Amino acid sequence: MPEMPEVQGLTLFLGERAVGRTITRTSVAAIAALKTYDPPITALHGAEITKATRLGKFVVLSCGDELHLVFHLAKAGWLRWYDTLPATLIKPGKTPIALRVALDDGSGFDLTEAGTKKSLAVSVVRDPHEVPGIARLGPDPLDESFTRDTFAALLDGRRTQIKGLLRDQAVIAGIGNAYSDEILHAARMSPYAIAATLTDADIDRLFASMQQTLTEAVAEASGKPPADLKDAKRRGMQVHARRGEACPVCGDTVRSVFFADRSLEYCPTCQTNGKPLADRRLSRLLR
Ligand SMILES: [Zn+2]
Numbered sequence: 001m002p003e004m005p006e007v008q009g010l011t012l013f014l015g016e017r018a019v020g021r022t023i024t025r026t027s028v029a030a031i032a033a034l035k036t037y038d039p040p041i042t043a044l045h046g047a048e049i050t051k052a053t054r055l056g057k058f059v060v061l062s063c064g065d066e067l068h069l070v071f072h073l074a075k076a077g078w079l080r081w082y083d084t085l086p087a088t089l090i091k092p093g094k095t096p097i098a099l100r101v102a103l104d105d106g107s108g109f110d111l112t113e114a115g116t117k118k119s120l121a122v123s124v125v126r127d128p129h130e131v132p133g134i135a136r137l138g139p140d141p142l143d144e145s146f147t148r149d150t151f152a153a154l155l156d157g158r159r160t161q162i163k164g165l166l167r168d169q170a171v172i173a174g175i176g177n178a179y180s181d182e183i184l185h186a187a188r189m190s191p192y193a194i195a196a197t198l199t200d201a202d203i204d205r206l207f208a209s210m211q212q213t214l215t216e217a218v219a220e221a222s223g224k225p226p227a228d229l230k231d232a233k234r235r236g237m238q239v240h241a242r243r244g245e246a247c248p249v250c251g252d253t254v255r256s257v258f259f260a261d262r263s264l265e266y267c268p269t270c271q272t273n274g275k276p277l278a279d280r281r282l283s284r285l286l287r
Contacts, residue, residue, distance in 0.1 A: 001075045004142075004174030004214060006229045007057050009221030010079055014052040014061065014109075017081065021103040022048045023063070028122075029090045030098035030113070036123045036130075044069060044101075044124060053128075056137045056173035060128045069101075070123045070131050077113045077120035079226050085109075098122070109226075137173040141210055142218065148207045155195040155203065162198070162206070163191035163264060175210075178233070179217065181240040181265050183210045185249075190272045191257075191264055239265045 002010070023044045028034050034041060047063035054060070059079075061069040073079070077098070085108035090097050098120050102108040113120040123131045138154070139146050154171055155162075165171055166180040175183070184191050186209035189202065198206065220232050234241070238248050243256040243265055252269035257279045268274050 001057075001176050001178070002073050002078070002229070002233075003057060003176040003179050004054070004140075005179070005217035005221040006233055007059060007073070007174070008054050008218050009224055009229045009232075010226055011052050011054040011059050012222055013081070013224075013226060014049075014059065017107065018049050018061065018103060018109075019052055020049065021105060021107070022046060023069075023101060024104050025100075025102040027090055027100040027102075028098070029092045029095055029100065030118065030120070031092070032118060033098040033111070033113070033120050033122050034124075035121050036125060039067065039124055039126065041124050043067060049103075054174075055128060055134050056140070056169055057176065058128075058131065058134055066126045068123075068125050068128050070125060070128055070134070071099075071111055072121045072133060073111070074113070074119035074121065075117070076115045077111060078230075080110045080112055081107070081226050082109065083107050133169065136170045138169065138171045140173045141175070142214055148204065151207045151210070152200075152203050155198060158195040160195055161191065162189065162193045162195050165195050166210075175214070177262055177264065178237065178240040179213060182217075182236075182238060183213045185239045185247075185267055185270060186213050188270050190277070191266055192277060239267055241265065 026041050026044055047067055049061050050064055051062040058070055058072050084106050085102050090100055096112040096114055097110045098113050099111040099122050111120060125131060129135050158165060163180055166175050187206040189206060217236055220236055221229055224232055239254045242254045245254050247254055247267035247270060250269045252267050254265050254267055255276055256263040256265050257277050268276055
């Protein structure tokens with residue numbers, strides 16, 4: 001799943017390539033991906049893209065102040081850019097393409113989604129905050145106004161595991177399963193630590209790790225074309241999706257905890273005093 005750094009990379013790329021261009025045509029191949037009907041998507045035809053913005057893990061392509069194409073790539077969605085958009089017709093139901101957008105210089109892009117569980121979401125709105133996922137977003141951790149004390153206030157009193165809290169878009173915008181693993185590894189903190197019980201020193205360390213991990217990943221993603229962003233993300237990971245490999249910090253073996261639809265990775269030596277974490281939901285089934 002693309003998270004804040006990849007979405008930021010996509011947004012910067014679209015800022016360079018799509019802003020200033022006029023949308024000539026849109027083709028919706030996966031009707032379920034289009035979540036709105038007013039304004040109709042045809043309202044975009046003939047509209048000039050004036051701005052590309054990231055809000056959490058959403059991309060907002062604005063055509064002036066009152067017309068916005070908003071998309072969220074979800075778990076298996078991606079953007080494929082074409083300097084010359086293919087002229088072939090897309091056949092609904094027989095393609096990973098959910099939406100095709102054609103621009104006036106012959107370029108354009110597809111939003112694609114792999115797999116059978118479809119959750120890529122496209123909205124055409126007069127105000128980005130009409131999109132429920134955007135209205136719910138917590139503050140952005142790389143926003144200048146997001147300080148260590150902002151972070152401490154978000155953690156205060158929450159009796160939830162820190163891993164889940166970092167991924168909760170209503171608490172903090174933009175972090176998903178991969179970067180929460182990386183942030184917790186950098187902070188040498190257990191994913192199961194309870195937010196409300198963190199000490200001031202824990203919060204200092206976690207905040208610094210969050211800022212550094214995200215800032216570095218955004219720098220890595222900036223200036224890369226969409227096709228290179230997934231590999232760049234994978235290369236930067238120390239523990240996420242690296243089960244069985246050696247932790248680059250201490251050499252211990254990276255371990256996983258499995259959930260129904262995902263896993264988390266961590267280093268026991270760096271994060272849990274050497275103790276493997278119990279897989280509370282599935283461990284009995286996996287044996
Ligand atoms: Zn380690």
